[in-house]
Amino acid sequence: xxxxxxxxxxxxxxxxxxxxxxxxxxxxxxxxxxxxxxxxxxxxxxxxxxxxxxxxxxxxxxxxxxxxxxxxxxxxxxxxxxxxxxxxxxxxxxxxxxxxxxxxxxxxxxxxxxxxxxxxxxxxxxxxxxxxxxxxxxxxxxxxxx
Numbered sequence: 001x002x003x004x005x006x007x008x009x010x011x012x013x014x015x016x017x018x019x020x021x022x023x024x025x026x027x028x029x030x031x032x033x034x035x036x037x038x039x040x041x042x043x044x045x046x047x048x049x050x051x052x053x054x055x056x057x058x059x060x061x062x063x064x065x066x067x068x069x070x071x072x073x074x075x076x077x078x079x080x081x082x083x084x085x086x087x088x089x090x091x092x093x094x095x096x097x098x099x100x101x102x103x104x105x106x107x108x109x110x111x112x113x114x115x116x117x118x119x120x121x122x123x124x125x126x127x128x129x130x131x132x133x134x135x136x137x138x139x140x141x142x143x144x145x146x
Contacts, residue, residue, distance in 0.1 A: 005064040007040035013072050014041065020076075033076050036063045087133050092125045096134065097141050113138075 009017065017034045020026055026034075032055055039049045046060045067075035088096060099119055104111045113131035120126050120134070 003046075003064070005061075005068040007037055007064055007067055009037065009041040014038070016072070029078065030076050032059075033063050036060055037067055037072075037075060040064055087126055087129050088120075088137050092120070093137055093141055095123065095125050096120060096137055100138060 017038050020034045021031060021038070032053055035053055036049055036055070036059070039052065040046075040060070040063075044052075046057055046064075049055070049060050050057050063075050096116060099116055100111055105115060105119075108115060113134045116138075117129045117131045117134045120129055
């Protein structure tokens with residue numbers, strides 16, 4: 001079966017990829033992608049590339065496709081990942097830090113992560129938040145409760 005996405009590198013692209021593979025400061029993923037493109041340009045079949053570079057067949061196919069449809073930079077670099085939205089922005093972290101330094105609620109000797117999380121929700125700083133997120137935010141701000 002004929003390949004749908006044929007890699008044909010220009011002289012400049014080939015030189016760029018060879019330079020990239022010889023340089024020592026390249027991420028492993030980017031290096032693998034460069035090697036995939038170089039081998040595909042030599043006419044190697046996907047299965048041979050997979051075995052030689054120890055990558056999956058889908059990876060080789062995806063790199064080929066991205067090169068043909070989107071160009072060299074798109075094939076070498078990762079797309080941004082969505083990730084989750086941060087629960088606490090700068091304002092929320094400031095409120096949390098102030099709370100952690102304030103007097104704990106009546107009947108408590110000190111703030112706990114659960115109490116701080118509950119108070120942030122009561123103050124409508126966030127809709128919901130876990131005590132672990134509060135702990136990480138406090139650790140990041142080098143503040144500690146009570």
